[in-house]
Amino acid sequence: MTLKVAFQMDPMDSIDITGDSSFSLALEAQERGHKIFHYEPKNLSLLQLKPVAKLRSLTVRNITSNHFSLGQQKVADLKTDIDVILMRQDPPFDMSYITATHILEHVHPHTLVINDPANVRNTPEKLFVTHFEDVMPPTLITSDEEEIFSFRKEFKDIIVKPLFGNGGAGVFHIKPDDENLSSLIELHKTFYREPLMIQEYVPAVRQGDKRIILIDGAPVGAVNRVPAQGEARSNMHVGGKPMKCELTSRDREICEIIGPSLKEKGLLFVGIDVIGNYLTEINVTSPTGVQELSRFEDTNIASLIWDAIEKKL
Numbered sequence: 001m002t003l004k005v006a007f008q009m010d011p012m013d014s015i016d017i018t019g020d021s022s023f024s025l026a027l028e029a030q031e032r033g034h035k036i037f038h039y040e041p042k043n044l045s046l047l048q049l050k051p052v053a054k055l056r057s058l059t060v061r062n063i064t065s066n067h068f069s070l071g072q073q074k075v076a077d078l079k080t081d082i083d084v085i086l087m088r089q090d091p092p093f094d095m096s097y098i099t100a101t102h103i104l105e106h107v108h109p110h111t112l113v114i115n116d117p118a119n120v121r122n123t124p125e126k127l128f129v130t131h132f133e134d135v136m137p138p139t140l141i142t143s144d145e146e147e148i149f150s151f152r153k154e155f156k157d158i159i160v161k162p163l164f165g166n167g168g169a170g171v172f173h174i175k176p177d178d179e180n181l182s183s184l185i186e187l188h189k190t191f192y193r194e195p196l197m198i199q200e201y202v203p204a205v206r207q208g209d210k211r212i213i214l215i216d217g218a219p220v221g222a223v224n225r226v227p228a229q230g231e232a233r234s235n236m237h238v239g240g241k242p243m244k245c246e247l248t249s250r251d252r253e254i255c256e257i258i259g260p261s262l263k264e265k266g267l268l269f270v271g272i273d274v275i276g277n278y279l280t281e282i283n284v285t286s287p288t289g290v291q292e293l294s295r296f297e298d299t300n301i302a303s304l305i306w307d308a309i310e311k312k313l
Contacts, residue, residue: 001310003034004081006055008100009088009286012038012068021290021302022088023067026060028302036060037082038070041089041100051078051106079107084309086114088286091166093124097285109266112312115284116266123265126163126197128282132257135279140198145185148198152181157201160184163194166285173201204276208243211289212251213301214270216308217263219255220301222247222274223292244296250277258282268312269305 009022017023029036039055046052057071076082087104091097104117129136140151141163152158152174160181161171170188174181188196208224224245247255251274258279262270271287273280290301 001313003029003083003310003313004037005029005034005084005086006037006039006053006076006078006082007058007086007088008039008041008044008053008104009086010090011040012058012070015067017062017064017067019288019291021288022086022286023060024290024294024302025086025088025305026058027062028300028306030060032306037076038068041096044100044103046103046106049106051103052076053078078104079110082107082111083313084112084114087117087120090286091164093164093166093285112309114268114309115270119265119267120284123267123282123284124164125166125281125283125285126161128284129279131261132279135254135257136199137202137275137278137280138200141195142198143189143195145182148181148185148196151198155200159199159201161197161199162188162192163197175201199280202275202278202280207276208245209240209280210245210251210274211292212247212255212272212274213287213289213293214255214259214262214272215304216268217259217261219247219252219259220304221293221297221299222251223289223296242292242296250274254279268308 007022007026015023026036036058037055038058039053043054052075054073055076056073059069061067078085085104085107087100098121101117101121104113107113108117130139138155140147142148156176158174159171160174165171172184185196205227208226210222210224212222213220222245224243225240226243227240254274267284269287271283271289273283294301
């Protein structure tokens with residue numbers, strides 16, 4: 001089949017083609033003969049109850065600094081002119097992101113949106129984990145400073161992070177003797193209205209934060225991201241190093257717990273984060289790790305994702 005595929009994502013000139021998962025998905029779609037298009041979220045509109053986008057035809061090449069070409073911009077009716085939309089813009093998961101999911105609900109599933117826009121909105125990545133028992137480290141979500149200090153008194157060594165952050169931004173490791181917790185809470189309240197997420201620190205993070213990719217609810221592999229020396233975060237853009245790893249029995253148990261719910265909600269491409277025996281996040285907005293896992297497993301993960309998309313159609 002030849003599909004018309006639109007990538008709703010960040011500007012093409014901003015991506016790093018050596019690690020970007022959206023780029024891999026675009027390359028694979030192009031190699032399959034699909035017609036691919038690109039538009040930014042700012043070019044998405046709801047016109048007279050009709051979702052439209054100012055999009056451009058897209059050609060991608062695996063050539064650094066010459067990795068794409070765009071055609072002339074045209075207005076497309078996303079319900080009649082496009083077969084598949086990949087919602088791939090990076091967070092922050094703010095009201096702009098949420099508004100985009102509402103607009104895309106007008107086309108899905110007539111036009112297949114990956115991931116399902118309503119469930120992208122309804123399964124925020126740190127909160128969604130709380131719907132599954134026996135998978136998280138001890139966790140508190142609150143704006144109540146008294147509760148935060150009570151939690152710290154019980155667990156001593158804690159992680160403090162914004163509820164809707166991404167990429168490790170704003171994540172702090174507060175050790176038992178750290179005197180900055182009050183200041184950190186004050187700083188957060190200055191910029192955000194949302195509660196904080198507080199978790200017991202899991203020392204196993206020093207051995208790595210595992211990114212497991214699931215396709216239609218089933219795990220296809222994992223990459224271990226080892227934090228840099230002196231860094232509590234393992235995200236690769238802050239120095240985390242990707243390393244080959246195998247799925248453990250506990251990893252598979254976690255996937256079995258959450259997999260049916262992911263499949264039911266139309267969350268076809270998901271990346272989860274596992275530290276030691278604990279699930280910390282379920283990434284549904286713009287999951288990463290496709291290229292790293294493909295290199296370690298010698299498997300085309302983007303092809304597996306497209307197999308699943310085409311099967312849905």
